[in-house]
Amino acid sequence: MKILGTAKFKEGTLPVKYLGVPLITTKLKATDCVPLIDRITKRVKNWTNRSLSYAGRSQLIQSILFSMQVHWSSLFILPKKVIKEIESILRAFLWSGSDPKTHSAKIAWDSVCAPKNEGGLGFKSLDIWNKAAIAKHIWYLFSGGEVSMWCQWVKSYLLKGNSFWKVRIPTDPSWVWRKLLSLRNWMSPLLTHKVGCGESIFLWYDNWHPLGPLWNKFGDRIMYDSCLNSETKVNQIIEGHSWKWPIPNSWEI
Template sequence: MKKHGAKIAWSSIGKPKNEGGLGFKDMGVWNKASIAKHVWFLFSGGEGSMWCQWVKSYLLKGRSFWYVKIPSDPSWVWRKILQLRNIIFPLIKFKIGSGEKVSLWFDNWHPLGSLWSRFGPRIVYDAGLDLNSKVSSIISHGAWSWPFPNSWEIKEWIDSTPPSFKPMDSSQDSPLWCLTGDGDGSFSIQFTWDCWRDKGRKVPWNKLLWGPPFIPRNKCNVRWPYLTWLEYVELAVKSTKGRSLKPVIVKLSFMCTVYHIWIERNGDSWYLLQWNLPSTIMKLAPHSNVGRDMRDVSAPILRVE
């Protein structure tokens, strides 16, 4: 049995079909999106989740999720969750209501992001507040009650707060997921995966290979004009539109041709020798052939017997 290496990179076949791939999902990216959902549950009101309550009681113990260190002997799941904090943190923002559930120093509620990451532990000392303080500690009667500006860190913090950025103490704090399809701030694994994956350009020929054709019960013969390979693809795309018998048969004929060429491209050269085809048939055509006006090219001639 012959052993061959991979003929094409996984990153190419792991793209959607309309981008030239086989529709496989990159499980590494999908796993990251699934882990992000667990993190989202920790901030989006997971009181009804036993896992969230267990994490808050036995792993976090009142500390901020963003600040807790990775223990020396964590479980595999908890280690993976903590290792992804850097890419997840910018995606979870908070709309401040009463401020009772949002960490003052570690959560992403201010336009500057995490105040701890921005200014370090010095600002906690200068503000005279506790490390576990909530945003509610600087809210009084629906307005900001800033610490005394006795350092440049606190002055920058106050100056960087837009006048329109105000708390609404009559409502609850609400987390917002930045990667959303409809902009409502809710989490979606599918959309998060789609944003994180490597994207390719759209291809016009995906429906030639992945459409739902039916097998005709007629003998047919399709005669194609003499063109370059890229022009064949463009002509096939235009000639297989519709659901009548002719475009379906042309589509199946083109698919069979592509399949046999693919077999030859990845195996012995028996077909190429029998059909007297050049070995470079699957290579890209010169740039001079790309963009040729196909309106003057005749459509494939179909004869049904």
């Protein structure tokens, strides 16, 4: 209270907004995303009194309306209800323009989001885009991330030297961390490692070998037979340009 009195601040409660998005301590709810939906709806209403062709509305969706959710999608896994509501607004604006209730959709939205060379309009699927935008945080963990305070904090306090692919989900994880861990099976085949010195690549769990992650291929047996633990790095089994297995010929990969 002394600090509040000295600094002339008012004590607030969460959630509050920071850079346009809510600061929350729990799971993101659909009600937290109302400001985002309201912004998109308001922008659409500003255009509905104009005579726009399908091509004009399509361009506005891709260049303006879609970009309005990019910041949110880069920070949160949006609730499915919110994604459906945003796509409903975009769909209604595309097909009906000034009077969204007069016409139904001419083509399924999934078909509209298909690439142009497949007959669609090239719109991005909000669900896939959201996953891809969040997945960049996982990519930062493997691409260095020395300049990211978040990456350094995750490595020091959450991973603690363990592989991201096999670290256990804590009993009381934050909602964001739990969501990132839930994307591991989806992301693992998409991240490949080019071996240099190999000192930062996990031998069993990272996707560096042509067969993919070796643990996924062979299971715990390969670790038992090779006498190498789960924290072994690639540089520990390479000497010059040759393999250096502790037990020669135990495995040929």
